[in-house]
Amino acid sequence: MPRSRPPYPPEFRRQMVELVRSGRTPEELAREFEPSAQAIRNWVRQADVDEG
Template sequence: MGKHHNPYAPEFRAQMVELVKAGRSPEELAREFEPTAQTIYNWVAQSDRDSGKRHDGLTTAEREELTRLRRENRQLRLER
């Protein structure tokens, strides 16, 4: 199993996405920086979902809302 890494800063993620959109490959960026190429591909896909270019998953806002609702639901079950 891979090593655990603290989440990358949103600014760093955005910078990696912009570099890919400017023509750099995720593999090239993975060699230069720490995240794997797959991680960078995932960030680009999520960015495309958030901007409406892709519709194959949840946007970041939808994912955050789902997490909040699940937490609230768990708390309500405990209180009941």
């Protein structure tokens, strides 16, 4: 089954991670932007792993 939309660009993901780290909640960002709160939480978790 094909994806409904192309993946989000890395720069957009980095912006979401930075917004969460600055105090915004994934749920708040999910309402304002398109990705789900769970996707944003996953990006933050992956960024934490990548950065050690």
